Amino acid sequence: MAYSEFRALNEESLVEYIKATPALASKLGNGGDGDDLGDLKIKEVGDGNLNFVYIVVGSRGSLVIKQALPYVRCIGESWPMTKERAYFEATALKEEFHWCPAHVPEIYHFDRTMSLIGMRYLEPPHIILRKGLIAGTEYPLLAQHMSDFMSRTLFFTSLLYRSTTEHKRAIAEFCSNVEMCRLTEQVVFSDPYKISQFNRWTTPYLDADAEAVREDNDLKLEIAELKAKFCERAQALLHGDLHTGSVMVTSDSTQVIDPEFAFYGPMGFDIGAFLANLILAFFAQNGHSNGEDDRKEFKQYISQTIEDTWNLFEKKFVALWDEHKDGSGEAYLPGIYNNPEVLQLAQKKYMVDLFHDSLGFGAAKMIRRIVGVAHVEDFESISDPSKRAACEKKALDFAKLLLKNRRSFVRIGGVVTAMQQLEK
């Protein structure tokens, strides 16, 4: 059975939907004929801002159902948003799973009419990385895994691996996810730099800082350059929302979810998003320290993870490039980049540019989380506003420094050192 029209499901109607959908039923019961699906346990757990997420557990298995509604969940029908985003999420998830199955949940089912995705349930102890970092939990494999995910998804969807024909076809398809891109344009690249009813910050502590962002011509020039790259440069398939709330972890598993903002954009936007959210987590630690735990060691862990993530990313990305240098990628043809010297020079230039892009986009992502509409739990969970504001101010100052001076950094180590110095 297929639904011919969109219908928002709930815990009850979802049972019927699952029973009527063999690709889902077969994951939960014995035969997929629905007769042993009487005792399904269904729980809505969506803690994100946009969609509904149900955990479904049956006698023989489990899965997660995610449904997009034609509006923003946390606001309601007054903020409409295309439910077609589920199509781009499903398409991106499949592509990411194809290139990096170790770090992406498998998709079992996608129903475009219903804007509904069925995928692997990332069972406990998987938790959202952001929550783990707030709790002060170390994930020793995080940098290793995230550098895997980013290097593979970005490399294999770029012109370093693909032909122009494949690339342009894919770009054209994701051009239709424009509503999600527009949302990012607004909340990341525009609102923080102007008066907007959606902006908020820890008032009154950061009033002057928020105003300073809106009055800073240098920031405005830098953000314009980044916004143009975001809108115009189709370098690779991006996740598009790669913050620590889109990653689920255990001590030995790292899983990336929620690519509904996926589109072809500049690679640095994904890398920067992830690094920026680690940096926010770093600056939030003083707000989570207490008599028992000063979080000093944990700050060291985050610093190291930032450094490792970039360094491992760079190493793996270049290794993929070397491995596929005689392949079908059309950016650097073997007949031209045919000697080790020129290839190395080209790779170095590429990686330095990507590093600066990542720092720039990362800085933009930090700024918007402090003076824009959507804040992060890392800071929000610090209940004392003056303490919270002190953390946020350091993060904001660091982000401004990074956005303006990113080109003066040559290694991630220098960035981490600057971050630690500012924090002291």
Next chain:
Amino acid sequence: MAYSEFRALNEESLVEYIKATPALASKLGNGGDGDDLGDLKIKEVGDGNLNFVYIVVGSRGSLVIKQALPYVRCIGESWPMTKERAYFEATALKEEFHWCPAHVPEIYHFDRTMSLIGMRYLEPPHIILRKGLIAGTEYPLLAQHMSDFMSRTLFFTSLLYRSTTEHKRAIAEFCSNVEMCRLTEQVVFSDPYKISQFNRWTTPYLDADAEAVREDNDLKLEIAELKAKFCERAQALLHGDLHTGSVMVTSDSTQVIDPEFAFYGPMGFDIGAFLANLILAFFAQNGHSNGEDDRKEFKQYISQTIEDTWNLFEKKFVALWDEHKDGSGEAYLPGIYNNPEVLQLAQKKYMVDLFHDSLGFGAAKMIRRIVGVAHVEDFESISDPSKRAACEKKALDFAKLLLKNRRSFVRIGGVVTAMQQLEK
């Protein structure tokens, strides 16, 4: 009547086609019913490499018919090429005509099945600009008109004027013109830098120079950066082939034709193409000078036209930006770029970047015309090979200098001075 299948037309079958097509017949005879179309004069004049072009003159009017065949005209069926290029040519012509009707021939008719365009006949004394420049003819309004064409078509199809939604829709459409983009990638950004059966140059004079291009690591790094921009950066709708063979002129009219390579790319590619072809014309003048005319004055005219084209382009482009700064363009929102100081800084940064892009792409276009597959009549018409090679060598040296050092130029005047010095 509409043809249900593609058919390559000739002088005879074209008459039947026109009689059966009111939009064409009405331009040529009295009533469009075909009964006064007995004495049509039809002449094939295609001197380009790719397509068939017919001039059609009737009792009351005239028009031009351009038909794309599914292969490259000057090579034959052994080099297939999508005839869908006619669709993108027609679509781009209409868009360009919309924004700049003074410098684009009106389209009367487009038939996608037949890959056939009917448009205004640019009657004599219109000639191809390249031929005029070879003959030493000055066109005093050329810089004025071309800066009009480029500033208007590029500005109005960019995010300075358009919303992201309109922009992404248009990008997606032109992604399908990928075969033409690939051809450019190959002949402009790849072949000249490697061994390729298609490359040729004035041998033996330029043998060492052609080899030097293939061995120059700095050039290879620069060309990689430009190629990435060409493939990835959808800044505006480009003509895509804006050399002096795509412009028809009289002393008071300038008309841009032949945008079959149109796509969303970096603006500098169009501007650079036009400037580069003026520079090639400049360096070719010594090959055309003779006892009667040393072409000194004409070289001065070309120099001035290069300078005026960029300076007028910049002035007009910024004026359009100022005029529409509170409009629907989403790149620089008025709420952010709300004071004259920051807007001016932003414009300055934008124009400097565009200037450097234009010089880089222009240099790439020059190089490929000297050591790549397709040469220009400016040099080809110099029959003495040693004389021709001397001209080409200067142009090539200048192009290499420009490609490597473009960022050190701040004004077009400096570029022209460097060009004149090298020529001495």
